[in-house]
Amino acid sequence: xxxxxxxxxxxxxxxxxxxxxxxxxxxxxxxxxxxxxxxxxxxxxxxxxxxxxxxxxxxxxxxxxxxxxxxxxxxxxxxxxxxxxxxxxxxxxxxxxxxxxxxxxxxxxxxxxxxxxxxxxxxxxxxxxxxxxxxxxxxxxxxxxxxxxxxxxxxxxxxxxxxxxxxxxxxxxxxxxxxxxxxxxxxxxxxxxxxxxxxxxxxxxxxxxxxxxxxxxxxxxxxxxxxxxxxxxxxxxxxxxxxxxxxxxxxxxxxxxxxxxxxxxxxxxxxxxxxxxxxxxxxxxxxxxxxxxxxxxxxxxxxxxxxxxxxxxxxxxxxxxxxxxxxxxxxxxxxxxxxxxxxxxxxxxxxxxxxxxxxxxxxxxxxxxxxxxxxxxxxxxxxxxxxxxxxxxxxxxxxxxxxxxxxxxxxxxxxxxxxxxxxxxxxxxxxxxxxxxxxxxxxxxxxxxxxxxxxxxxxxxxxxxxxxxxxxxxxxxxxxxxxxxxxxxxxxxxxxxxxxxxxxxxxxxxxxxxxxxxxxxxxxxxxxxxxxxxxxxxxxxxxxxxxxxxxxxxxxxxxxxxxxxxxxxxxxxxxxxxxxxxxxxxxxxxxxxxxxxxxxxxxxxxxxxxxxxxxxxxxxxxxxxxxxxxxxxxxxxxxxxxxxxxxxxxxxxxxxxxxxxxxxxxxxxxxxxxxxxxxxxxxxxxxxxxxxxxxxxxxxxxxxxxxxxxxxxxxxxxxxxxxxxxxxxxxxxxxxxxxxxxxxxxxxxxxxxxxxxxxxxxxxxxxxxxxxxxxxxxxxxxxxxxxxxxxxxxxxxxxxxxxxxxxxxxxxxxxxxxxxxxxxxxxxxxxxxxxxxxxxxxxxxxxxxxxxxxxxxxxxxxxxxxxxxxxxxxxxxxxxxxxxxxxxxxxxxxxxxxxxxxxxxxxxxxxxxxxxxxxxxxxxxxxxxxxxxxxxxxxxxxxxxxxxxxxxx
Numbered sequence: 001x002x003x004x005x006x007x008x009x010x011x012x013x014x015x016x017x018x019x020x021x022x023x024x025x026x027x028x029x030x031x032x033x034x035x036x037x038x039x040x041x042x043x044x045x046x047x048x049x050x051x052x053x054x055x056x057x058x059x060x061x062x063x064x065x066x067x068x069x070x071x072x073x074x075x076x077x078x079x080x081x082x083x084x085x086x087x088x089x090x091x092x093x094x095x096x097x098x099x100x101x102x103x104x105x106x107x108x109x110x111x112x113x114x115x116x117x118x119x120x121x122x123x124x125x126x127x128x129x130x131x132x133x134x135x136x137x138x139x140x141x142x143x144x145x146x147x148x149x150x151x152x153x154x155x156x157x158x159x160x161x162x163x164x165x166x167x168x169x170x171x172x173x174x175x176x177x178x179x180x181x182x183x184x185x186x187x188x189x190x191x192x193x194x195x196x197x198x199x200x201x202x203x204x205x206x207x208x209x210x211x212x213x214x215x216x217x218x219x220x221x222x223x224x225x226x227x228x229x230x231x232x233x234x235x236x237x238x239x240x241x242x243x244x245x246x247x248x249x250x251x252x253x254x255x256x257x258x259x260x261x262x263x264x265x266x267x268x269x270x271x272x273x274x275x276x277x278x279x280x281x282x283x284x285x286x287x288x289x290x291x292x293x294x295x296x297x298x299x300x301x302x303x304x305x306x307x308x309x310x311x312x313x314x315x316x317x318x319x320x321x322x323x324x325x326x327x328x329x330x331x332x333x334x335x336x337x338x339x340x341x342x343x344x345x346x347x348x349x350x351x352x353x354x355x356x357x358x359x360x361x362x363x364x365x366x367x368x369x370x371x372x373x374x375x376x377x378x379x380x381x382x383x384x385x386x387x388x389x390x391x392x393x394x395x396x397x398x399x400x401x402x403x404x405x406x407x408x409x410x411x412x413x414x415x416x417x418x419x420x421x422x423x424x425x426x427x428x429x430x431x432x433x434x435x436x437x438x439x440x441x442x443x444x445x446x447x448x449x450x451x452x453x454x455x456x457x458x459x460x461x462x463x464x465x466x467x468x469x470x471x472x473x474x475x476x477x478x479x480x481x482x483x484x485x486x487x488x489x490x491x492x493x494x495x496x497x498x499x500x501x502x503x504x505x506x507x508x509x510x511x512x513x514x515x516x517x518x519x520x521x522x523x524x525x526x527x528x529x530x531x532x533x534x535x536x537x538x539x540x541x542x543x544x545x546x547x548x549x550x551x552x553x554x555x556x557x558x559x560x561x562x563x564x565x566x567x568x569x570x571x572x573x574x575x576x577x578x579x580x581x582x583x584x585x586x587x588x589x590x591x592x593x594x595x596x597x598x599x600x601x602x603x604x605x606x607x608x609x610x611x612x613x614x615x616x617x618x619x620x621x622x623x624x625x626x627x628x629x630x631x632x633x634x635x636x637x638x639x640x641x642x643x644x645x646x647x648x649x650x651x652x653x654x655x656x657x658x659x660x661x662x663x664x665x666x667x668x669x670x671x672x673x674x675x676x677x678x679x680x681x682x683x684x685x686x687x688x689x690x691x692x693x694x695x696x697x698x699x700x701x702x703x704x705x706x707x708x709x710x711x712x713x714x715x716x717x718x719x720x721x722x723x724x725x726x727x728x729x730x731x732x733x734x735x736x737x738x739x740x741x742x743x744x745x746x747x748x749x750x751x752x753x754x755x756x757x758x759x760x761x762x763x764x765x766x767x768x769x770x771x772x773x774x775x776x777x778x779x780x781x782x783x784x785x786x787x788x789x790x791x792x793x794x795x796x797x798x799x800x801x802x803x804x805x806x807x808x809x810x811x812x813x814x815x816x817x818x819x820x821x822x823x824x825x826x827x828x829x830x831x832x833x834x835x836x837x838x839x840x841x842x843x844x845x846x847x848x849x850x851x852x853x854x855x856x857x858x859x860x861x862x863x864x865x866x867x868x869x870x871x872x873x874x875x876x877x878x879x880x881x882x883x884x885x886x887x888x889x890x891x892x893x894x895x896x897x898x899x900x901x902x903x904x905x906x907x908x909x910x911x912x913x914x915x916x917x918x919x920x921x922x923x924x925x926x927x928x929x930x931x932x933x934x935x936x937x938x939x940x941x942x943x944x945x946x947x948x949x950x951x952x953x
Contacts, residue, residue: 053550136192148173303555326539332529660932
């Protein structure tokens with residue numbers, strides 16, 4: 001054992017070298033000096049920087065004693081400080097939110113000028129946090145009031161900072177004094193003020209219950225901590241235990257000077273273990289490296305994984321947990337990354353955008369569509385809830401025709417009283433084998449509305465908010481799958497704790513505007529972290545850098561060894577100028593790199609095997625700690641070739657995109673009963689696999705009411721406009737004059753405002769101008785055609801259902817024709833409006849070439865689209881005896897592309913025959929069980945816009 005006990009006149013100091021395993025070493029000291037002498041261990045106290053080392057020391061001592069004893073007393077330094085103060089007065093803890101609120105009130109009284117532009121508590125909250133932090137630093141470093149008076153004088157002249165900050169600095173001394181007085185009055189204190197009080201009391205406090213207090217393995221000490229330890233050392237009441245040499249660490253030299261001792265170990269340094277470097281290119285590749293390292297059982301046996309960035313924890317657990325078995329994660333995970341927090345954001349957003357009893361549809365749908373809500377078991381199975389929520393979504397986005405469709409804002413009562421919606425939900429629920437009556441469906445929707453909206457509406461105090469949060473979390477815990485995911489359970493618990501903090505606050509019954517209420521709790525949620533379940537003494541340890549203080553492991557693995565992560569220097573107080581901090585002796589930030597470097601180097605010095613993993617992403621540099629290790633190795637070996645880097649490699653085998661899907665499992669039966677539409681046939685023609693996804697599996701992109709309208713929605717809107725305009729002329733000659741034109745364009749304007757304007761906001765007028773311009777040209781052209789060509793409008797939005805025999809098979813068809821005009825020569829012209837591309841079948845020469853080699857590719861190039869041919873085929877049965885033609889009406893160019901361009905009846909007949917053969921070929925191929933649905937990626941541009949693009953990659 002390499003320990004060096006240095007006894008001076010006033011100091012008991014034990015110093016261990018780097019490489020010594022601290023916990024076993026201090027246990028040896030206790031065994032030699034107390035256990036073997038039969039001393040009462042309960043008269044000893046051990047103070048560590050955190051809780052974890054004490055647990056390891058207890059386990060070490062228990063293993064050596066093998067009998068029941070009264071153990072030593074273990075403290076964290078925070079607990080010991082509070083223990084000292086509590087011997088003289090009640091020492092309650094001042095909550096973070098209360099401390100900020102008192103600073104807000106003191107600012108109103110002492111420095112109201114600094115509240116300009118941030119006069120509400122929610123707006124001042126970030127400033128309050130910075131002020132509390134600054135006063136806390138003053139307390140930790142025991143800065144005297146005289147020093148603050150110097151700052152006050154300089155601030156009155158003016159630092160080179162915004163005037164509001166100068167005004168704050170003028171009053172900071174008085175604010176600190178009043179803040180201390182308030183804490184003393186309430187007998188509740190901030191952590192930092194407790195340190196100051198303990199430092200003031202330590203010289204007189206006898207601590208008779210302890211024979212000796214051991215301060216174990218501290219590195220950087222605040223001025224108050226130095227005073228506490230020095231006071232006890234002077235009285236022979238304490239032993240300070242360090243690790244490292246003051247000659248190598250300026251922070252230890254500063255501590256040695258303050259305590260009046262020497263911190264220097266004796267004996268040879270332990271030989272360093274092996275260090276291996278690894279390079280990944282992102283978090284997931286680093287996880288793969290870690291997984292490879294821990295695949296060796298020896299690495300897991302007495303190993304630790306350092307994860308400096310909590311964002312990497314979930315990818316790590318997902319990727320490496322199967323190999324770890326039992327493991328423990330110590331660092332906190334941001335609450336804001338949980339789905340429970342996302343649900344709260346949805347609820348608060350809905351309240352913020354609410355106008356009286358009317359909710360913004362986008363925020364309403366986000367809340368009810370959250371996975372924790374739509375999978376609840378509200379008296380029935382989770383699928384019943386999903387059906388109800390999905391039905392509401394369909395009615396809101398317009399998938400189902402309803403008064404609710406497309407509404408920008410919605411009243412909860414309108415949804416609850418919509419009988420069509422409830423009937424549609426019940427019908428679908430019945431299909432799932434559950435019977436729900438009308439009243440129960442309505443009550444179910446009301447229950448959802450209360451949970452997500454109504455119970456949050458009247459909130460104006462934090463006491464009421466706390467009650468609501470607890471009820472909300474209770475309902476989710478009972479009826480949702482919240483408890484199935486531990487992180488969500490922890491998030492709910494953290495929220496309930498936060499609600500309790502607000503309920504117990506000084507201002508819990510004070511009234512706030514609801515926006516301010518939510519803003520305050522959102523800021524606190526942003527700062528909150530949640531812990532993972534696990535035992536610090538069992539399994540593989542996954543720790544942050546500070547959690548590994550005083551501990552030693554045979555194998556050390558560290559991820560994210562990049563600059564800005566390791567070391568993570570943090571940030572300067574956003575309000576207080578750096579000059580002021582230095583003037584007051586607040587130099588913690590200058591010491592931060594050394595502090596983190598010390599803990600890292602101490603940990604790896606005691607390890608046999610060290611694995612350091614970093615990212616090679618261009619924006620990331622390798623940590624300076626790695627560079628120091630490499631440089632030391634180069635100097636020692638006198639060569640540049642040290643610590644070779646292992647890079648991550650993955651064996652990648654490419655799979656052909658879009659594997660064919662066979663027609664199995666009832667697909668052939670489905671196709672035999674399928675009703676084809678021109679759109680379905682064209683979809684197959686251009687990509688059979690897309691036909692399978694869209695029409696066999698019936699997959700579709702979810703409509704999103706908050707997205708700006710796409711080309712399909714704009715096209716549907718224009719079709720709706722034209723249907724309304726021309727329906728009045730069915731079986732009559734169209735009477736279109738200037739009055740009709742003006743009325744038509746006014747109607748377009750009104751319909752646009754109703755459907756799009758509120759959603760699109762500032763962009764709406766551009767789209768409206770384009771639509772009105774195109775439709776103005778269209779209506780002018782139709783007015784000309786009405787005079788010259790059209791005898792009557794024969795049909796508008798006419799639906800056809802027909803069975804057509806092609807070859808030896810009969811196929812079922814559905815079609816919806818935009819418009820049919822009877823021309824003055826008696827011809828029926830079938831019109832299909834096109835707001836996008838308009839492609840008609842090719843002329844006879846190319847069709848004849850196709851007929852010589854009939855296959856899907858040749859048909860796709862020559863026929864292009866079966867829309868007009870199918871319309872002619874179906875309409876020919878409905879209007880038998882009439883001469884038919886068809887045309888694509890390009891609304892962008894305001895021109896028609898006719899189906900028949902051939903001059904003679906024989907050519908027209910030949911064209912119909914060839915295209916009919918092509919249609920027969922395509923439909924037979926669709927129905928053929930031996931032909932799979934294959935992808936067609938010959939048009940990459942079309943693939944890029946396909947909603948199923950990622951499904952066939």
